[in-house]
Amino acid sequence: MSQPTPRLSRRLLAWLLPLTVTVIVATLTALAWPARTLDPDDPLGPTSFSEPLDFLIRDLNNPLALGSVDAPVRIFVHSDYQCDLCAVWSHTTLPEIVNTYVNSGKVRLVWQSNALVGSDSERATRAAYAAGLQGRFSDYHAGLFPNGSKRTTDQLTDDALFALAREIGLNEPQFHSDFYSVKTAQALLQNVNESRMFDITSIPAIIINGEHLEQTLSTEETFSLIEDNLRVPQ
Template identity: 35%
Template sequence: MTMSKKKQKLSVTLLIAALVGVLVLTSVSAFGWIGNSGNSGSGGASDPAASADEPSKAQKNALLALARRDAKDPYAMGKTDAPVVMIEYADFQCSFCGKFARDTKPELVKKYVDEGVLRIEWRQFPIFGKESETAALAGYAAGQQGKFWDFHDVAYGEERRKNSGAFAQDKVEAMAREAGVPDLDRFVKDMKSEDARTAVNKDTGEGYNLGVSSTPAFLVNGQPVLGAQPAEVFTSAIEQARKAAAE
């Protein structure tokens, strides 16, 4: 077993153990959920180690409760009553998040979201510095005009070097224009609003309470999947969750 896999196994074990606390406390204390990100350098799509050990029923129920299932949520796609909800914690500067967005998400949308099986809920988790925060606020602002996923696709349309100016204010405004955000003045105003900061902090706090420390990180009906894994890993997790939901 490689050191990366050992670390993932350890972190997954810690995740399962620590989540017991959510049944007693209001949140899970941070304990270091090691995923696959450009920051950690531990894996990514080339590393087959992906899904966690199966949580207990009580632990999974605690994680299932994180799904918002809000019909008005502009940062989610898919039916609110879909049997499977996948929560994604991601950073717009994360290269592995971009790989997932370009290579895997479209396949999952076509196969599961469009068929009413899967709902994807996005959580802003900016961890790579100021430009990540700017991009997260821009994503929020685009969503206020119903254009979050269009902005998402533009932002991840190509790999961009971290903190190189690719997500500076003028660049995210250009992305919003390309994404078809209709009112750019409102977009900038929404980016700078207290509501935007509060929403991003809420998502980030949720992730940190779970112990998320790298991106992308996913919960598929309470089952952790770590990193931009191959499509078959997500397909397997979704099928298992779909089957369990039907029981």
């Protein structure tokens, strides 16, 4: 007599179903959504590298953007949550830029997290985006780089990321829904496609008003470059 086939628990199904949907949608999107290029005839893209992804910088609905869309200095940061240098830069220079320039309306900063270093960074990127949809990207981002260090694999499980959301006071059901949502999976893939336009080969990659920095600058050097751009007539 054959044994009855064991059934998956409801808890396991509740975890597998949204994850499976996300993976399927992400795969289909990657196949169907070609990367944009800096073609002057492309109505969706900028016409020159000196105007870096203006359609991203000025997107009011971008949950990974900070500051006024009319700020005279625009900073585009390409990063990954499993990058040691990104963790240090986020802990030392980023808060200073936000406090001194973003909050005063002088800088618009857009964060681009591409989850290129495996499943840990992919989960962290989805979590940061989900937090951004509640207007708390900065707080969650700081939690992903505690004391200027990247989190370990054990600290980037789904449960650990949900715990961080709880710790900073996010709406947990909404965070859970956004974390697994199709919208978040599509946004992650769009980030990857859009960053190809800059031919990013190392991270953190920082672009200030169209100038792609060849190396990561100190806080003082970054401030100096921002001030130089603020002195340029608009």
